[in-house]
Amino acid sequence: MENPAEKKKLILESTLELVKDFGFHGTPMSAVAKKAGVAAGTIYHYFDSKDTLICELFNYITGSIIRCVFSNDDESLPFKERFFRVWKGLFSFYRHNPSVLVFFEQFVNSPYNKYIEAAPQSIFTSLNAFFQQGITDGYLQPVAPEILTVLTHGSITSTAKVTIRGKIEIGEPELQQIIGILWQGMAIK
Amino acid sequence: MENPAEKKKLILESTLELVKDFGFHGTPMSAVAKKAGVAAGTIYHYFDSKDTLICELFNYITGSIIRCVFSNDDESLPFKERFFRVWKGLFSFYRHNPSVLVFFEQFVNSPYNKYIEAAPQSIFTSLNAFFQQGITDGYLQPVAPEILTVLTHGSITSTAKVTIRGKIEIGEPELQQIIGILWQGMAIK
Amino acid sequence: MENPAEKKKLILESTLELVKDFGFHGTPMSAVAKKAGVAAGTIYHYFDSKDTLICELFNYITGSIIRCVFSNDDESLPFKERFFRVWKGLFSFYRHNPSVLVFFEQFVNSPYNKYIEAAPQSIFTSLNAFFQQGITDGYLQPVAPEILTVLTHGSITSTAKVTIRGKIEIGEPELQQIIGILWQGMAIK
Amino acid sequence: MENPAEKKKLILESTLELVKDFGFHGTPMSAVAKKAGVAAGTIYHYFDSKDTLICELFNYITGSIIRCVFSNDDESLPFKERFFRVWKGLFSFYRHNPSVLVFFEQFVNSPYNKYIEAAPQSIFTSLNAFFQQGITDGYLQPVAPEILTVLTHGSITSTAKVTIRGKIEIGEPELQQIIGILWQGMAIK
DNA sequence: AATGAATGAGACTTCATTCAT
């Protein structure tokens, strides 16, 4: 924790956990400070304001989500398998990092979303590229890749949320059904 | 505005608009009062607290969403057409009532969601019944109807959100593509 | 309750009960209205303000206390017995009407006490006269009657309070001891 | 004022003065802050709530009253003189610290009194011990010491209150009379 | 860099009082 970068990360992670449980407004800076084990004033050495902290946290988790997508993709595999792997990889990431999913959803549905424009990177950009390639290579129907991105990401987050809440039992067979429905609708033939 | 029920509705609608633009915490009771044209104290004749107001508003919009689903369905039509009509009806409703969509998403992704259990009605219940019937009647694949509900509602809200934000141009052809993808994946044959 | 005087009394009694349990500030006019079974506005037909209500209630209970003192006195009895009867009568009254005692003590120890000057009657006036007579008739030591009044009333309220709170067991023998101590100290010989 | 303990004390003393003049509800936190020369929010670093502040203030003045009793007692003196000294010491303390007396009386006669059970110390405990010793050593009549405590404390506060209000002229001779009455009633012989 | 006491604007809420019915 002596490393400044480490301390900044510690503050971000603490905020992430708290926002999951209590929301933006249920998370005072004092609570972040306490969870991170630093003084309230210290946070302001790393972030200009609470809003800045929230926005930087969004960029931080966006990076982790994008890395997840890339780490699960393998261009040498058949495209159908790539699609299944990417879907399941991102689903698994959200399922096991519910605080990321909850924060992401809170952020994009809140007034903060106006800052998304300014974000240096986007989950959707990388997924768009993935689908563009699938279309170009003749595996997917020729629709706007943005549409496939939205449908896919929406299905992942929706499924992850019901799974996390435990309202529906989602096992491996159900996942196969869900991805299969999407694939069948999106694929050529 | 003379009718007490009207005034309560007026407060709910005012809150809905403000939450769309400013979020829960960006919407002080004083702003609700001002927009509704009542004194701050008056709100407390109709709602015990801000939390109560928020939760009642959730039930209020849930009712309007459910009515939308029912009003667009017509059991005498072919199931495929019913699916398209319900999807487009709900999409259209969200698209033209963005404050409902934004509030709904903020609510379910916030700590308030723990009060959903206690809600008297649910959007998902009515969609579940719709899909159960499609499965029973042999039009849809035999997967859990809850899964079809989640996928369908997720696709509607995701599409509505990108449409509202204007990032992607979504016209009638694109809608047909999107619903077509889902239908092709979900339908038998 | 149809009689206006009855309704005024009803409001006073309702206030008395509530103040015992919740104090002045813990007793909103709305609670008084509810307990009295009238509308909030109705109270203002009988009392100008909450302060007026509180002060009139003080006068109201002062009257009941004074009547208690007089009703227990009997000038034909020996003075010692009169003293014992008055003491026990007032003690018994407070003990069985704790709301009167609590209200009285709250009132005299609060900033309202500045209105006592304007009160039309006083408990102390009648007790002063009682003791003056005892002094004049040679039964009590020649000290200022106000002093005897204060000592006596203080002993009654103090004893009543500990009795009501149940912290000390006060039975008939203890009462005899207490009054005996006072009498022995105050009486001649 | 640099010492944190000093600032806490400053807030307590400010509250004490204000409550004397305006009562609990006549003393907003903003007034306490102003009198103490701190910001409103600062009070909440030292006390969880207004109720906590009031209760801690009760404990604070209880401590000062108990110290007064002890500082005026001297076990080497004859018991009668000890009694006179303790009575006059406490009387003098209340007389010159009317805010303590007024606060104490307001507190014990208010709904706050339910918190007295939880108080770490009590005036009555120390007086009880004093009287128990007087009984054991054969100077006082064999009645429950709690009774003597109640009578004595009641006589002190009653006398102090009339003195403070200036309604009766209480000089040294009158004090002697009052304590004499009590002593004569309580003492053996 | 780090601390955390202090600030004070502003949030939620209460409630004495009014007044149209």
Added chain:
DNA sequence: GATGAATGAAGTCTCATTCAT
């Protein structure tokens, strides 16, 4: 006379932010 919805001033309390140490 009676009602009770409506008012809005004022109260308690929170919390993002600052700054002397």
